[in-house]
Amino acid sequence: MKKKPSSPKPPRLGRFMLKNIIRPEIAEYLEGDLEEIFYRKYQTHGLLKARLRYLFEILLLLRPKLIRKPFKTHSFIHFPMNPIRQTLLSVLRRAKKQPFTAGIQLLGLMISFVCAILIGLHVVFHFSFDQSIPNADQTYRVVVDRNYVKGETLSYATTPFPLAEAIEQEFSAVKRSTQIFSSHLIQEQAMLTVNDQPYYEDRLFFVEKNMPSFFGLEFVRKDIGNDFDGYTALLSESTAEKYFARENPLGKTILLGDSIAVTVKGVYKDMPANAHLHLPMLLSMDVLDAVVGILSTYWGWDLAYTYIQLSENAEPEQLAAQFDKIFDKYTADYAERRGYTYSASLQPLTDIHLKSDRLWELFPGENLNNLYLLSFVSVLMLAIAMVNYINLFTAQVFRQVKAIGMRKILGAGPLSLLFQFLTEISMQIILVWILSWGIVYYWVPKLSSFTDITTDAYFGKPMFVVWTGSILMGIIIILFVSVYIFFLVRPVNPRVLLNRHAASTYRLGTFSKCLLVCQFAVAIFLTLGTTTIYQQIKLLQSHALGFNKDHVLVFSLNDAELAQIDALKHALLNKTYIHAVSATSAYPGGRSERMRMRAIGSPEFVPVNLLWVDHDFVKTLEIPLIEGRDFSKEYSTDENMAFLVNKAALKAFGLHPDEQPEIEWPTALGLFKGKIVGVMDDFHFASLHQNIEPLVLTIDTRYNYLLVRIDGQDVQEAIAYVEEVFQSIIPEQLFHYQWLDQSLANQYNKERKISQLLQGFTFLAFIIAIVGLIALTEVLIENRIKEMGIRKVLGASVIQILVLVNKQFIYLLILALVIAIPVSLWFLNGWLEQYVYRVAIGLPMILLICAISLILILATISLKSLKAALENPVKALRNE
Numbered sequence: 001m002k003k004k005p006s007s008p009k010p011p012r013l014g015r016f017m018l019k020n021i022i023r024p025e026i027a028e029y030l031e032g033d034l035e036e037i038f039y040r041k042y043q044t045h046g047l048l049k050a051r052l053r054y055l056f057e058i059l060l061l062l063r064p065k066l067i068r069k070p071f072k073t074h075s076f077i078h079f080p081m082n083p084i085r086q087t088l089l090s091v092l093r094r095a096k097k098q099p100f101t102a103g104i105q106l107l108g109l110m111i112s113f114v115c116a117i118l119i120g121l122h123v124v125f126h127f128s129f130d131q132s133i134p135n136a137d138q139t140y141r142v143v144v145d146r147n148y149v150k151g152e153t154l155s156y157a158t159t160p161f162p163l164a165e166a167i168e169q170e171f172s173a174v175k176r177s178t179q180i181f182s183s184h185l186i187q188e189q190a191m192l193t194v195n196d197q198p199y200y201e202d203r204l205f206f207v208e209k210n211m212p213s214f215f216g217l218e219f220v221r222k223d224i225g226n227d228f229d230g231y232t233a234l235l236s237e238s239t240a241e242k243y244f245a246r247e248n249p250l251g252k253t254i255l256l257g258d259s260i261a262v263t264v265k266g267v268y269k270d271m272p273a274n275a276h277l278h279l280p281m282l283l284s285m286d287v288l289d290a291v292v293g294i295l296s297t298y299w300g301w302d303l304a305y306t307y308i309q310l311s312e313n314a315e316p317e318q319l320a321a322q323f324d325k326i327f328d329k330y331t332a333d334y335a336e337r338r339g340y341t342y343s344a345s346l347q348p349l350t351d352i353h354l355k356s357d358r359l360w361e362l363f364p365g366e367n368l369n370n371l372y373l374l375s376f377v378s379v380l381m382l383a384i385a386m387v388n389y390i391n392l393f394t395a396q397v398f399r400q401v402k403a404i405g406m407r408k409i410l411g412a413g414p415l416s417l418l419f420q421f422l423t424e425i426s427m428q429i430i431l432v433w434i435l436s437w438g439i440v441y442y443w444v445p446k447l448s449s450f451t452d453i454t455t456d457a458y459f460g461k462p463m464f465v466v467w468t469g470s471i472l473m474g475i476i477i478i479l480f481v482s483v484y485i486f487f488l489v490r491p492v493n494p495r496v497l498l499n500r501h502a503a504s505t506y507r508l509g510t511f512s513k514c515l516l517v518c519q520f521a522v523a524i525f526l527t528l529g530t531t532t533i534y535q536q537i538k539l540l541q542s543h544a545l546g547f548n549k550d551h552v553l554v555f556s557l558n559d560a561e562l563a564q565i566d567a568l569k570h571a572l573l574n575k576t577y578i579h580a581v582s583a584t585s586a587y588p589g590g591r592s593e594r595m596r597m598r599a600i601g602s603p604e605f606v607p608v609n610l611l612w613v614d615h616d617f618v619k620t621l622e623i624p625l626i627e628g629r630d631f632s633k634e635y636s637t638d639e640n641m642a643f644l645v646n647k648a649a650l651k652a653f654g655l656h657p658d659e660q661p662e663i664e665w666p667t668a669l670g671l672f673k674g675k676i677v678g679v680m681d682d683f684h685f686a687s688l689h690q691n692i693e694p695l696v697l698t699i700d701t702r703y704n705y706l707l708v709r710i711d712g713q714d715v716q717e718a719i720a721y722v723e724e725v726f727q728s729i730i731p732e733q734l735f736h737y738q739w740l741d742q743s744l745a746n747q748y749n750k751e752r753k754i755s756q757l758l759q760g761f762t763f764l765a766f767i768i769a770i771v772g773l774i775a776l777t778e779v780l781i782e783n784r785i786k787e788m789g790i791r792k793v794l795g796a797s798v799i800q801i802l803v804l805v806n807k808q809f810i811y812l813l814i815l816a817l818v819i820a821i822p823v824s825l826w827f828l829n830g831w832l833e834q835y836v837y838r839v840a841i842g843l844p845m846i847l848l849i850c851a852i853s854l855i856l857i858l859a860t861i862s863l864k865s866l867k868a869a870l871e872n873p874v875k876a877l878r879n880e
Contacts (some may be wrong), residue, residue: 010038011051012240013507014058022058024817026066028820029329034058045162104305104646105392106432108768115761116473117466118447119378121440124462127586129274129353134216135309138175140168140316140346142306142323143358148340148607154594157358158185159344162210168325169307178214178306181206181288181486182362185591187704189556193255194243195821197736205279206288212268214307215277222266223250226288239280240267253652257559260286262287273457276353300332302342305362307349316346331410337360339596339666351576360591369831373404377758381765382473382523382866387519388772390481393425398867421482429474434542437470437510448754472636518817521823521869522858523769528824528849532754532764535839536832537690540748541838542710547588548622551715552740555706562703564729577711578720583621583703585612588685589744597665597696599653600673605665606652609693610698618644618680620707628678639699641674647682649694663696671845674815686746687838688746702864707740770860777805798866805865813857817850 009015018027018034023865042050070806130136136499141714142163148152158577176475183190183204192199209229214220220237229232249264256262262283271278292301309485310316323344331342347356354366448455487682505683555561567582592609611617615638631638643663645653655661655676664673682692710718723735788801825841832838 001279003727008047008050010035010054012143014051014054017058021068022066023068026061030061046082049398054137054341068288078261103174104771104774105389106428108385108388108437109429109432109773110177110436111764111768112381112665113432113470114439114443115381115764116378117440117470118435118443119374119761120466120469121444121458121462122447122453123272124453125369125373125457126354126371128461130276130350131274132272133275133349135347136315138312139307139309139349141348141349141352142308143345143356144302144322145343145345146340147343148596149385152607154607155358156190156302157304157305157356157361158525159306160299160342162297162299162330163323163326163344164304164306164308167323167334170326171319171322173311173319175309175311176210177306177308178208178211179285179307180208180211180279180362181285181303181415184432185360187556187558189558189736191558191560194252198732199243199736200736201281203792204281204283205281206285207279210284211282212266215271217268217271219266219268221248221250222268224265227287228265229284231287231290233268234268234282235264236268236280238270240264240850249751256283256287260287260290273454274460276349278363284380285615291389296667303360308346316348320344320346326765339607359841364750369749370750372756373719374411377761379527380526381761384475384522384765384769387515388768389477390484390515392772393481394485413609418482418486420498422478425478425481429478433470433474439465449755469647474482494576500850516809516821517770517816518854519772520813521577523766524816524820524849525760525824525827526758526765527853528820528846529828530758531845532828532832532839533751533755533758533847534840536835537748537751539837539839540751540835541579541745543684543688545588545744546623546681548709549588549741549744551709551710551712552620553710554736554743555708555726555737556704557583558733559705560733562701565703565706567729568665568722568725570707570727571724575721576716577714578615578721579709579711580616580620580707582616582707582710583614583705584617584707585700585702585704587705587707587743588621588683589738589740589747592685592695592708595665597653597663599655600662600664602654606694608649608652609695610665611695611697613697613700614699614703617707620709621682624681625678626681630678631697634675637675638677642677642699643674644680645676646680646692646695648692649696650676650679652694687744689747689835691836701714766856773809773857773860774863777865802862804863806861809861813854817853821846823849 018031022030029255034054036052037057038054041053054138077183132140141157142159144159146156148154152303161179161181168174168177173774181702183206189200189202192201192202204774208214212228212234217234222234224849235243235249239663243254244252249267253261254264310319324342327342354368354371356365416529444458445455448458461695555567567584570584572581573579592611595608595610596605597610598605613631615633617623618625618630625644628644631644635642652658653663662673662675664671667702680697684692685695686693708722719737722737726733726735765815775856788804791804793800828841832841
């Protein structure tokens with residue numbers, strides 16, 4: 001038989017508000033009337049409307065004169081100060097009485113806040129890339145993959161030049177397109193002449209006439225319409241100031257190389273720092289046509305950066321899938337003649353900076369994993385500081401339990417206690433927040449100099465986003481700590497709190513122990529992670545490359561220097577401190593030409609990297625030969641019918657080192673054949689992010705660089721002589737060079753900077769953890785000082801006292817090691833997978849990190865406990 005339901009009751013929320021918010025005398029007077037209204041409404045309109053009416057009547061009572069005061073007091077108790085002022089004075093008194101604990105409590109939070117804010121500024125800046133460009137959500141970059149017949153796929157950021165026009169004609173969903181060509185793809189540096197003064201530019205950018213309007217460039221001066229063509233140039237504000245100072249650059253002439261003159265037709269504002277394009281000078285595509293001719297309309301010249309804007313209803317993935325029709329139409333013979341086919345895809349404009357790692361990128365983007373790593377580290381630092389703050393604040397609360405007990409005896413309700421904790425913690429967090437942002441404003445310029453990002457870039461949108469986030473973070477900390485302390489103290493009987501020994505009964509509770517385990521685990525994780533990353537960067541910088549990179553100067557060659565290459569080499573080799581000189585199309589760390597070759601008699605071509613060099617390339621870089629001979633002028637056939645290959649190429653051709661057969665590759669004029677005369681040992685031509693690939697050297701005059709090996713003992717004298725030779729043979733050229741070893745080291749700048757940042761943050765995190773542990777140990781020892789005195793009187797030794805204090809931390813540390821080591825190994829192995837050559841995380845390193853952590857933590861605890869253990873027990877017991 002079903003139980004008869006009981007009569008309905010007013011809603012719990014309304015009854016709670018009536019009991020805890022409305023003044024007691026008013027609530028007692030109105031309670032009966034409100035219940036009568038509730039039951040009457042229930043009988044006439046139902047339960048739902050009755051409850052809503054009850055809540056409505058309660059809300060009408062929420063007026064200042066009817067609401068309880070924050071502190072429930074008796075008539076004979078008088079508080080001369082308001083609660084906020086009283087709490088502030090309480091905080092100041094405690095800080096004066098316990099300056100070390102209070103200082104550590106706030107210092108740890110402040111350091112972690114500063115680090116988190118700086119990391120946040122950096123991360124938000126990189127995630128804001130290209131969002132300010134007009135129609136960014138509808139703009140895409142077209143990219144292509146070369147799919148080779150043997151299954152290899154190479155992903156490029158560039159496309160064939162005619163592709164943009166073909167896409168616009170074929171697909172109505174494409175509203176417009178534009179293209180950019182960078183001179184660094186064919187020549188590293190270009191020489192300009194302005195007012196008879198020569199300059200070197202790392203890159204020249206040739207763009208379509210609609211490019212300025214496509215990317216929303218803002219002109220400050222212009223002598224053109226929205227588009228531009230002809231032999232014209234547009235300059236950014238900083239470039240215009242560099243070349244023309246305060247002069248009006250419009251109408252001025254810039255000479256490219258020795259023969260092409262362009263006229264400045266406009267000056268535009270510098271592109272924002274958070275744009276993946278940084279274009280100081282724009283030249284019309286007409287200028288490129290004059291330089292390369294028909295190549296700009298040739299489907300085989302895939303060196304254009306192509307951008308398209310889609311209509312609102314277009315589906316990018318479906319559209320890209322249809323691009324294959326265009327490639328089938330115009331590049332049908334590539335599979336047979338070149339050994340690969342094209343496939344295209346669309347990259348959202350806002351994804352290029354963080355999610356693109358293709359060959360021939362216009363500008364290097366940021367590694368998304370590194371940003372995630374930095375964000376994770378900032379969270380861990382905040383976690384360590386939070387653990388310190390909660391544990392120390394809990395200990396301080398138990399030091400003032402008598403005051404809390406007195407408040408409860410005198411009638412302080414739960415809300416008044418919660419208000420007290422909220423007020424006290426809010427004051428501290430607000431102080432930390434203000435000081436942290438003051439430090440951040442001082443350190444942002446230093447961060448900018450380290451990351452090579454302008455200070456203004458951080459003070460834009462990233463500053464507002466992080467500022468808002470820091471406020472939310474502070475509010476979360478205030479609420480979490482306040483509620484935790486409130487539920488920790490609220491159930492305790494006031495009479496227990498008033499006991500004279502109540503303050504000395506504080507021990508690490510289960511939650512506090514969990515927090516300490518997390519703190520130890522985070523510190524161990526950061527230490528192990530930073531050590532591993534440091535070793536990986538050290539490996540990248542010190543790994544044997546297979547050639548001698550030291551004391552080699554690299555010169556970029558322009559047309560004038562190429563014309564005098566023989567004279568330069570002959571003059572340079574007249575001195576004994578110039579060991580070797582070689583001209584080449586590319587140097588280690590640079591971009592080689594991708595070709596398709598095969599051994600004579602083999603049915604399949606294989607993709608290889610090809611370098612055009614002179615006879616002295618192997619000698620200059622001191623690359624060891626394992627079979628055959630080097631190029632030699634004694635063999636006339638070496639200049640057009642000989643090859644040097646590395647072991648990887650020999651393996652790709654399916655040959656053995658003792659074989660020296662002919663190989664061939666297809667060209668527009670047919671198959672080009674030559675003989676392998678020597679085999680080089682494998683060496684790292686590309687960075688250590690990649691495996692060693694097949695490499696083939698052949699003699700040709702398509703040089704882009706000059707390599708000069710000098711004596712390591714007479715460096716300055718050798719450089720002075722090289723400069724003298726250049727200026728005597730080509731006086732109109734600027735003397736400019738770079739060191740090969742420095743150029744190779746620059747490949748790992750991002751990893752090196754990340755490693756340095758992590759080292760700094762890990763050091764700060766460990767300092768926060770250690771100093772916080774010192775303060776917590778001091779509190780625990782102070783609370784147990786009488787117990788330690790009694791034990792000493794009863795015969796306990798100093799060692800036994802130390803074990804008494806240390807053993808609880810040893811258990812926690814062992815548990816932290818059990819948690820931290822597997823997590824660290826899983827995380828670090830995943831991070832290391834992006835490197836082909838990587839360090840191994842071995843057992844010795846793990847044991848070393850564990851030993852160091854154990855020694856540091858135990859030494860930290862023992863320093864405090866030893867002082868207490870050596871004190872006279874009479875001093876501790878004299879007040880008993």
